[in-house]
Amino acid sequence: ETGVTQTPRHLVMGMTNKKSLKCEQHLGHNAMYWYKQSAKKPLELMFVYNFKEQTENNSVPSRFSPECPNSSHLFLHLHTLQPEDSALYLCASSQEGQGGLGSPLHFGNGTRLTVT
Amino acid sequence: GEDVEQSLFLSVREGDSSVINCTYTDSSSTYLYWYKQEPGAGLQLLTYIFSNMDMKQDQRLTVLLNKKDKHLSLRIADTQTGDSAIYFCAETTVFRYKLSFGAGTTVTVRA
Numbered sequence: 118e119t120g121v122t123q124t125p126r127h128l129v130m131g132m133t134n135k136k137s138l139k140c141e142q143h144l145g146h147n148a149m150y151w152y153k154q155s156a157k158k159p160l161e162l163m164f165v166y167n168f169k170e171q172t173e174n175n176s177v178p179s180r181f182s183p184e185c186p187n188s189s190h191l192f193l194h195l196h197t198l199q200p201e202d203s204a205l206y207l208c209a210s211s212q213e214g215q216g217g218l219g220s221p222l223h224f225g226n227g228t229r230l231t232v233t
Numbered sequence: 234g235e236d237v238e239q240s241l242f243l244s245v246r247e248g249d250s251s252v253i254n255c256t257y258t259d260s261s262s263t264y265l266y267w268y269k270q271e272p273g274a275g276l277q278l279l280t281y282i283f284s285n286m287d288m289k290q291d292q293r294l295t296v297l298l299n300k301k302d303k304h305l306s307l308r309i310a311d312t313q314t315g316d317s318a319i320y321f322c323a324e325t326t327v328f329r330y331k332l333s334f335g336a337g338t339t340v341t342v343r344a
Contacts, residue, residue: 121275157241160276160321160334173331207275221266222332224275 120144123208123225130198131233138193138228140208146223147213149191151183154205154227166191167213198232205229239322239335245342251309253338255322258303265298267307268321270337276321280307309340317342 121142130136142149151163165173166185180202182194191208205227212220236258245251257265263284268276282289282296282305289296295308305324309316319337 123275157336159237159336160323162331209275221278221281222276224277226273226275 121208121210121223121225123206123228125228126226127229127231129231129233130195132198132200134198135194135196137195138206138208138230140191140193140225142189142191142208142210142223142225144210144223146210147188148211148220149185149188150209150211150222151181151191151193152207152209152224154207160207164193195230198230200232203230203232237322237324237333237335239320239338241336241338243338243340245312245340247312247314247342247344249312251307251312251316251340251342253307253309253320253322253340255305255307255335256303257305257322257324257333259324259326259333260300260303261326262303262324263326264324265296265305266323266332267294267296268323268334270319270321272318279320312340312342314342314344316340 124139148167150165153161162175163177164183169185180197184192207227208225209222211222239255266281267279269279270276280291280294282298293310297306319339321337322335323332325332
């Protein structure tokens with residue numbers, strides 16, 4: 118039990134599909150994040166939400182659309198994806214801000230996305 | 234820039250020591266971290282070091298920081314099969330609130 122739960126664990130979708138990834142944290146944190154993990158590449162920060170407000174959009178294509186209805190839930194809506202978007206998508210949370218020692222990141226187990 | 238670089242693979246015999254190396258480019262890096270990712274799981278914070286420290290030891294883990302060369306290493310003593318994982322180096326500063334991660338080093342422990 119990581120405290121950060123992501124669903125689904127695996128997702129296969131066609132390029133014309135619309136799907137959503139869900140993340141829920143039970144840690145009472147105020148900040149939530151989406152990261153993209155591709156093999157042999159650094160972890161890529163996609164979006165950051167602090168107290169439900171988006172504070173970072175790291176030049177992510179508009180086919181990825183985040184939603185943060187409250188501090189405990191985070192979604193990533195996907196539409197018209199490309200095969201190169203296939204990756205492991207990790208959700209994380211922290212007390213506030215990002216990554217400082219007083220506020221380390223807690224990660225979920227990720228959603229393995231395959232775009233066909 | 235905020236680049237963090239690591240070698241991609243390390244193979245080590247069970248019982249030996251593992252040393253995972255990391256270099257970074259931002260001379261103002263303040264906090265440096267090691268995260269561990271086991272198969273099928275997310276990343277877990279393993280240990281950290283402040284930039285005003287040269288070394289930190291935590292049971293089987295030893296972190297060494299060479300600020301002059303911008304080099305960070307993680308030594309795992311008496312490596313066990315459970316240590317097989319991907320290890321990520323990460324850094325940030327008090328001014329740049331974002332964490333910058335490396336690509337991860339896959340450590341394989343062989344019998």
